Amino acid sequence: QKEVEQNSGPLSVPEGAIASLNCTYSDRGSQSFFWYRQYSGKSPELIMFIYSNGDKEDGRFTAQLNKASQYVSLLIRDSQPSDSATYLCAVTRYSSASKIIFGSGTRLSIRP
Amino acid sequence: DTAVSQTPKYLVTQMGNDKSIKCEQNLGHDTMYWYKQDSKKFLKIMFSYNNKELIINETVPNRFSPKSPDKAHLNLHINSLELGDSAVYFCASSLGGGNTGELFFGEGSRLTVL
Numbered sequence: 479q480k481e482v483e484q485n486s487g488p489l490s491v492p493e494g495a496i497a498s499l500n501c502t503y504s505d506r507g508s509q510s511f512f513w514y515r516q517y518s519g520k521s522p523e524l525i526m527f528i529y530s531n532g533d534k535e536d537g538r539f540t541a542q543l544n545k546a547s548q549y550v551s552l553l554i555r556d557s558q559p560s561d562s563a564t565y566l567c568a569v570t571r572y573s574s575a576s577k578i579i580f581g582s583g584t585r586l587s588i589r590p
Numbered sequence: 591d592t593a594v595s596q597t598p599k600y601l602v603t604q605m606g607n608d609k610s611i612k613c614e615q616n617l618g619h620d621t622m623y624w625y626k627q628d629s630k631k632f633l634k635i636m637f638s639y640n641n642k643e644l645i646i647n648e649t650v651p652n653r654f655s656p657k658s659p660d661k662a663h664l665n666l667h668i669n670s671l672e673l674g675d676s677a678v679y680f681c682a683s684s685l686g687g688g689n690t691g692e693l694f695f696g697e698g699s700r701l702t703v704l
Contacts, residue, residue, distance in 0.1 A: 522680075523695070527691060578635065580625075
């Protein structure tokens with residue numbers, strides 16, 4: 479079982495709709511959760527982080543964390559073509575705070 | 591000013607050669623990393639240094655040797671290159687501590703081994 483799992487996609491969403499990206503993790507000791515966006519040929523950039531159960535909103539982005547279900551998600555409202563990218567979920571563990579484990583990413587495509 | 595810079599951006603070389611990638615960050619961060627991203631976009635941690643001290647050394651062949659001369663620099667030397675080493679290598683930095691997962695990445699160095 480991979481430590482951090484994501485559906486590779488591609489996930490195709492019409493412009494203006496809500497894109498929902500999901501991530502599960504295997505280690506219950508996971509402490510912090512991150513979403514990175516990576517455009518083709520570019521480096522990953524951090525867009526959201528969440529540490530506590532519940533929702534965290536930042537503009538059009540909402541991160542949701544459910545530690546009991548070991549599940550973290552990213553919602554993108556009013557999807558734009560510029561949101562088309564690969565979204566990487568990442569987690570850190572309390573036992574090894576410097577070790578950031580990434581999922582393999584979900585490719586999101588926003589169709590006009 | 592680029593926050594995390596890597597050189598070179600592209601390397602094309604033959605099997606068996608040795609190559610180095612350099613990384614520098616001007617963010618004042620304490621922790622630096624090397625990640626390898628394969629053709630399927632999977633980002634795998636290789637090494638991490640905190641204030642010049644090696645703190646993470648994943649299961650990476652001995653042919654890969656990182657060096658951190660100071661906390662702003664982290665280099666990666668690869669001996670006897672193999673076809674499977676072809677990938678994009680990303681350097682990253684973070685403040686460390688509670689901000690560990692907030693990584694700032696360099697632009698990547700695309701290594702092609704022929």
